[in-house]
Amino acid sequence: MLERTNGHGQAPREVEAEVLRRYAHGAKKREAALCCPAKSRYEKDLLKKLPKEIVEKDYGCGDPSRWVNAGDTVVDLGSGSGKACYILAQKVGRKGRVTGVDFNPAMLELARKYQRPLAKRFGFRNVEFKRARIQDLALDLERAEAWLAEHPASNLDGWNAFEAECERLRQEAPAVPDDFADVVVSNCVLNLVQPRDKERLFGELFRVLKKGGRAVISDVVCDEEPTAATLADPELWSGCIAGAFREEKFLQMFEAAGFHGIEILERQEQPWQVVDGVEYRSMTVRAFKGKQGPCYECLQAVVYRGPFSHVFDDDGHRYPRGVRMAVCEKTFGLLTDPHGPYAGQFIGIEPHTPVAVAHAYDCSGDRVRDPRETKGRDFKETREGEAPACCSGPGSKCC
Numbered sequence: 265m266l267e268r269t270n271g272h273g274q275a276p277r278e279v280e281a282e283v284l285r286r287y288a289h290g291a292k293k294r295e296a297a298l299c300c301p302a303k304s305r306y307e308k309d310l311l312k313k314l315p316k317e318i319v320e321k322d323y324g325c326g327d328p329s330r331w332v333n334a335g336d337t338v339v340d341l342g343s344g345s346g347k348a349c350y351i352l353a354q355k356v357g358r359k360g361r362v363t364g365v366d367f368n369p370a371m372l373e374l375a376r377k378y379q380r381p382l383a384k385r386f387g388f389r390n391v392e393f394k395r396a397r398i399q400d401l402a403l404d405l406e407r408a409e410a411w412l413a414e415h416p417a418s419n420l421d422g423w424n425a426f427e428a429e430c431e432r433l434r435q436e437a438p439a440v441p442d443d444f445a446d447v448v449v450s451n452c453v454l455n456l457v458q459p460r461d462k463e464r465l466f467g468e469l470f471r472v473l474k475k476g477g478r479a480v481i482s483d484v485v486c487d488e489e490p491t492a493a494t495l496a497d498p499e500l501w502s503g504c505i506a507g508a509f510r511e512e513k514f515l516q517m518f519e520a521a522g523f524h525g526i527e528i529l530e531r532q533e534q535p536w537q538v539v540d541g542v543e544y545r546s547m548t549v550r551a552f553k554g555k556q557g558p559c560y561e562c563l564q565a566v567v568y569r570g571p572f573s574h575v576f577d578d579d580g581h582r583y584p585r586g587v588r589m590a591v592c593e594k595t596f597g598l599l600t601d602p603h604g605p606y607a608g609q610f611i612g613i614e615p616h617t618p619v620a621v622a623h624a625y626d627c628s629g630d631r632v633r634d635p636r637e638t639k640g641r642d643f644k645e646t647r648e649g650e651a652p653a654c655c656s657g658p659g660s661k662c663c
């Protein structure tokens with residue numbers, strides 16, 4: 265029996281060992297009670313090429329692979345049997361790349377068993393699997409373990425040397441490097457990480473994404489805090505219940521880690537389970553990396569189209585419906601990107617004459633862009649039939 269919770273939302277100390285034990289068993293024999301899989305949610309054409317042994321060890325609760333494109337470099341956190349990685353392999357194609365990460369040797373063995381035959385079947389090899397904790401994606405546990413086998417630690421000096429080697433590995437041979445992925449996906453795994461490591465986990469998700477990259481995460485959320493009895497139950501920890509995020513907290517975790525454009529893509533209507541009156545269901549969230557960086561004044565403006573009377577961005581800037589708001593070059597790019605999270609919501613207005621030398625822009629506060637700033641100081645009124653003052657002849661941009 266595991267140590268009981270202290271009643272303040274603390275997980276038992278042995279959560280990780282219990283999760284390892286349960287999923288090592290789940291890698292060998294299908295466990296029906298683990299999470300809420302539904303074969304029907306995956307794209308059938310992609311699923312049918314996979315071996316039964318992999319498909320039946322489905323312990324997911326959503327399908328983040330649907331939001332991945334051809335050519336993407338993808339990391340799957342908690343890749344389990346490898347099912348999603350092999351679905352993703354077909355989606356991203358030969359120009360893309362998929363890295364599955366799991367800390368469970370039994371799961372990795374199962375996933376790797378089909379690496380060669382499936383590469384042959386697809387006609388390309390673009391999948392690899394790494395052993396790492398998803399809250400510490402820099403440390404390659406296979407390399408760390410190999411080092412430990414050669415330098416067994418029996419005292420504190422040995423332990424310190426091992427810690428130093430782990431740090432070296434994180435720096436020099438990270439399992440997943442900084443700015444590596446276009447997309448990080450995960451299906452029903454984040455809840456399994458101990459509460460004290462969850463902040464670090466979101467930091468890792470952010471670290472390994474490229475600027476402009478996105479996280480698409482399916483996980484179990486709850487409508488109220490899990491009860492003390494739930495938190496004390498080891499089965500409910502490894503069964504993706506006790507560590508579930510309260511739904512609004514799940515989104516806040518992305519925001520706190522520096523993501524923007526955070527959006528609920530899917531939310532199961534009916535709860536998957538109800539425990540002590542608390543509802544547990546699956547939710548898929550997408551969040552983007554890329555709002556960090558310097559701000560430059562390029563005399564641009566955005567107009568929020570509506571339908572709401574106004575909206576706020578993640579940094580508290582207010583965009584009233586229909587009003588030209590001054591924004592820096594970076595924000596202009598984010599809000600008007602046709603492939604970004606705000607696609608179709610803002611109208612971008614560029615200055616008549618591009619800014620030759622952009623100066624730093626003070627992004628604190630909200631400012632309306634005077635149309636005269638957009639038109640430029642030398643802009644002159646024109647009457648019908650007359651060329652505008654900025655027109656320098658046929659072919660000129662503004663005529």
Ligand SMILES: C[S@@+](CC[C@H](N)C(=O)[O-])C[C@H]1O[C@@H](n2cnc3c(N)ncnc32)[C@H](O)[C@@H]1O
Binds near residue numbers: 284342366398451504
């Ligand atoms: C609920 S299963 C989901 C597996 C897979 N994503 C799927 O959809 O079938 C959780 C998986 O995450 C792995 N896992 C749990 N906690 C982990 C952690 N902290 N670091 C790495 N892997 C972890 C487990 O070994 C297991 O394979």
